[in-house]
Amino acid sequence: MAEIDVGIVIDRLISFLGAEVKLFGRLKKEVEDIKIELDYIACFLRQTDPMVDKEDSNGGFKLWVQHVREVAFQIEDVMDEYKLYHVPVAQHQQQQGLMAFLSRIAHMVQTVKRHLQAASKIRDIKTSVNEIKERSERYRFNTLQHVPGENCDEPIDPRMGLHFVNSEALVGIDSSRQELARRLADAELKRTIVSVVGMGGVGKTTLVKKAFDDEIMAGHFNCHAWITVSQSYRVEVLLRTMMKQLYESRKQSPPVRVDAMDGVELISICRDYLYDKRYIVVFDDVWKEDFWRHIEHALLDNNKGSRILMTTRSMNTAEFCKKSSLVHVHNLEPLPLEQAQELLRRTAFQYDEDKQCPEELNGLTFELVKRCEGLPLAVVAITGLLATKGKDVGQWKRLLDSLSAELDSSPHLSYVKQILSFSYYDLPYHLKGCFLFMGMFPEDYPISCKRLIRLWIAEGFVKGKHSMTLEEVAMTYLSELINRSLVQVSVIDSIGDVRNCQLHDLMREVVVSKSKELGFIQTCPENLSNHDRVARHLSICNKSNNFPMVVGNYQTHSAIFFDIEELPKSFRFLLFTKSKLLKELDFEGAPLTYIPEELGNLFNLKYLSIRDTKVKKLPRSIGKLHKLQTLDLKRSFVSELPVEINMLFNLQYLVAYYKDKQSIYSINSRRGMKLYSNFGSLESLEKLYEVDLEAYSGGNFFRELARLKQLRKLCITKLKSESGNALCDAIQQMIHLQSLRISSIKEEELLHLHKMSSPPVFLRCLRLRGRLMKLPGWIYELRNLTKLTLEWSRISDDSLQILGVLPNLLFFWIFEGYSGAQLHFHKNHFKKLKDLRLCWLNDLKRLIIDEGSLTLALIIGKSGIFQISISFTSRLKEHSMKPTSLVIHAC
Structure with missing residues (x-):
């Protein structure tokens, strides 16, 4: 874990020594010396990382590693402080005359002052690094073959007894x-x-x-x-x-x-x-x-x-x-709770004369196995501890309430934690920080994968790979954690991607324990006491409004809020004025109504989410957040972005829309954001979702849109007929586009989307809302298309049939998208289709499905693989219509 922190700092030192900041004279040499020393330390830590993590590792060695981590944090903080008020020269050149001269003089004075302050701190850090090096040599920590105090004998493997499990424990x-x-x-x-x-x-x-x-x-x-x-x-x-x-x-x-x-x-x-x-x-x-x-x-x-x-x-x-x-x-999955409860009862009372669980303990047995989430090892271990409690309801209840503490202290349960910890020890160093960061989320909390990986990216855990975006690399990290059985999949979306995940409760206990030991995460208010410093990451889950007033500590890099009923003004003041090294600020679901101008003070901020808040407006100072990568405004009340947003050149993820639940059947049930001109400067954008075009006219908007060549996901709403060709021209420039959603300004408005000679070849998901009459020909060229949704298209010809040859189409949904009397799925078409939904087809009289179409064998007999949902009911529920015949050839 320490190697992760040192590695991140080394990467930033390289940037610090480069073009980002100009260092003068001896100071640059000092930083170079520190970087070289940290390179050697990182190499050593990478090899010893598994030994450091283990519970039985030498205490002195752990203390040495802790000092290494703290020095790495100091270096990172000094770099951030140095650059905190670093103002580009171009900004001063915008001023004229005497004011420009005075501004430049003031800037020079401040620059010299910052150099002197940074030089003093960096020399202190260099001294600390040299002391760490000398200490490692003095106590032989630089020798991989032997660490002082380590027991030369192999520790007893806590899994040994699993070979000899009593038959009473074989349930389920x-x-x-x-x-x-x-x-x-x-x-x-x-x-x-x-x-x-x-x-x-x-x-x-x-x-x-x-x-x-x-x-x-x-x-x-x-x-x-x-x-x-x-x-x-x-x-x-x-x-x-x-x-x-x-x-x-x-x-x-x-x-x-x-x-x-x-x-x-x-x-x-x-x-x-x-x-x-x-x-x-x-x-x-x-x-x-x-x-x-x-x-x-x-x-x-x-x-x-x-x-x-x-x-x-x-x-x-x-x-x-x-x-x-x-x-x-x-x-092999954990036991269902009923079977886990049976296992606990069977093993807990196997030596009683009647071998029966008393009625008054039934409820507690269920709560105990629920905490174990059906993990047999934990259930059996708990029965050993219960044997020391007799049948006293009070003692059982106290055990349930203190189960987390018992994992560390009780010999009956500590080996459960040991066995689960082996998976953590085996992780490569670049995944350990990602895994521990999941401890920021509360128990049983469904973690959005997109949210998680954006936070990983902002913290610097994700390293770039050739031809892959950071988000794509982060998804490979998450997939590896899932494949290692460390993370559980809880929700999968319609195209098979993991949408939500979570930690098993006992695995989360391992994460929280390890994070506390490393000073990695601090949860408030639970472990706020007895801390002499704030951890790198703050997770605030608090209904009592007992907020930590120490949040202004420079070491804090991220703050995430859960289940907050109120945000005190004093706390908000500290957050926006004192926590100037924050990288991630996540207010999702918090009772927040406005963002102060002081937001612009958080120059290091890379991630800002006000999703599901009541914030209506962003401050103009947001333009100062040049490092911002993620801006999540989903389901907030923000509908118009300040023009300063165009200065966020590193912005990759911009989401802002609100769904009107009162008009769910309307094409305008969602409203998106309005962007000012010159937004094409946001050339790093990978997701833009969704843009409201109602206020735009002319071609300037689409010329700006065409500059966003890195887009992977795009949503455009309220498109007018006359703008269709210009939109097609812009989309052709987005060669990486994977998901596209286009909605017309009203249901009767024609979508003119036929003029696209070179559609994005990697497009996987396409959703068109509005009248088409005829399917655009370029759709048939989308060989990677897996999901197609047509809403209110009212196609009347047979152009839908050609879709059957698309080789990877898995989902085909039509909502009032076809106005013909007969729909025919021809032989050997739609061979990979898994989900077909035909809704609100009021004119349809005859549906014909040929043999070999729609993977017919799955339709007629193999449940769970293929889903077909056909509804002929009007969405307005004014009347109900059914086809006069349904013909399936080849039954």
């Missing part, structure tokens, strides 16, 4: 056990891998052990082996262990020289031994994605029906094997 695994048995005993002769994937503590080892034992007892295999892999391993050691077990399973002695063989010899001996045998081998607790590449050649594919079982927390690890073997992935 019958279907998974049967599935594994079926995979192990099927007729497939080729070597097959069965991977069981799930988060720590979900019961992977227990399930596989029972399935493995059943197969051994049944005698289906000639030889067998069980190998525990874990996070660190040597291939030669694993091969020797496996070979010995394979021989011993047949009551044979392994080769005499087995302990002296190298990797090549071991693989060769294994292959020879397994040549004519049907074997089963388990690799338990696999972490490395490329593990299979190291071991696969030893396990001969001899067409004898051999099986390999693998348990892992990573979906990527499971799927890596597909490169060279048949693979079946079994996702």
Whole structure:
């Protein structure tokens, strides 16, 4: 984790030494020296990061790393302070005469003053860095092979007991056990891998052990082996262990020289031994994605029906094997709450005479397993602690209320935290900060993925990759956390992308504990007391209005508000006047009615959200926020942006619209934002959603729009017929566009969108609201289109039929989009379609679906894969109409 902080600071030092700030004389050399020293420290920390994180790591070493982090923070803060009032020369050149001269003189005086202040602080920091270096040499922290105070013996693995789980603890695994048995005993002769994937503590080892034992007892295999892999391993050691077990399973002695063989010899001996045998081998607790590449050649594919079982927390690890073997992935989920409650009752009272849970404890057993969210390991661990409480309702209730503290202090539960923490320790350094940042969100809070990754980007956790936007890179980070079973998917959108995610409650406890230890996150008011400094990130979830008055501390980089009933004026004053190094400010859902002019003081701000607030106007000082990347005004009352917005050259994400719930059926149920002229200067914009065109006339708007060549998502509302061609010309310039939504100014207004010779080739989602009469020809060229929505198009010809040849179309929704009497889905069209919605087609009399169209087999029998929703009811509910016939050929 410390390596993340140091790495971010090094990146910023490079910028600091470059064109961003001009340093004079000796000061630049001082900064260069600090950067070089930090490079070495970062390299060392990257290698020792897993050792630092672990609970049993040396206390002195942890203290040394903490000092490294604090110095990194100091360097970052000094850079930010130095640049805080750095005014570009061009700004002074705008003034004339005596005022210009006096302004330049004042600027020079302030610049010299800032140089002297920065020089003093940087020299102090350099002294601190040198002291850290000397301390590391004095106490041998620079030696990777040995850290003072470390126990040379291997610590006891808390997962060892999972191999010997009592049968009383086997609840809710019958279907998974049967599935594994079926995979192990099927007729497939080729070597097959069965991977069981799930988060720590979900019961992977227990399930596989029972399935493995059943197969051994049944005698289906000639030889067998069980190998525990874990996070660190040597291939030669694993091969020797496996070979010995394979021989011993047949009551044979392994080769005499087995302990002296190298990797090549071991693989060769294994292959020879397994040549004519049907074997089963388990690799338990696999972490490395490329593990299979190291071991696969030893396990001969001899067409004898051999099986390999693998348990892992990573979906990527499971799927890596597909490169060279048949693979079946079994996702193991936590128990449903009812089964988890049964498990708790069965194990908690297994030694009682009646083995029954008292009636008065039933409600508490449910609340306890709810806190565990069905995680079997935690449920069983809690029963051990409950055994010390007897059947006293009061003690059970106190345990429920103090479960978080018990995870750290109770020997019955601390190992649960240890097992869950292994997943965190295994993360690459660039993902640890991203994962810990999720602790900013309250328990059980549905986290918007878009919101999360924009915050990651603003904090500097996301590194750019060639040909990918930062948002795309951040999505790969989130996908990896999901694949590692650290983050749970809670909502998926219509095109299959993850929309919301969340942390398992117990995994969140790990995150909060680690964040508190590192001073990474401070939640208010829960852990506000006993802090001598404010953490880098503030999460304020507070109905009591007991706000932290220390928020002005320069170390604070982000503040996010949840469930706030009132924002005191004194707190707002501190926030906007004293917290000048803030990077992220998220007021989503807060009772906020205005943003003061002092917003312009937050020169480092990269993320600002006033989504779902009652703010009506942005201050003109927002033009000073030159680093701002995200401006989220969704469902606020802001409808017109100040002209100063055009100075935000780094702005990537601009969203502002409000949905009128009273006119949900109207084409103008949503109102967007109004932009001033010259907004084309916002050339970094990737999302512009949505722009209200009602106030615009002439072609200047569309010339400015065409300058936004980096756009990935665009929404235009209230388009007039005469502007259609100009809009098409602008869209053709947006070669990266992936999502496009266009609405006309009224339902009867024609959308003239036919003039587009080169549509954006990466377009995935297209939504057109307004009369078309005929489908634009360029739509048929969209080979990557996955979702098409037509509203009030009233197409009367057969141009819809041509859509059937689009190779990737998955969703096709029509709302009053067709006015013909007959709609015919021809043979071999719409082969990939998953969701068809036909609504408000008042003139339709006959619907014909040919054999081979709409993946017909899925329509008539396979639920859960294909959805078809057909409604012929008028949206105004004035009358109801049904087609005279529905014809499906080929049933």
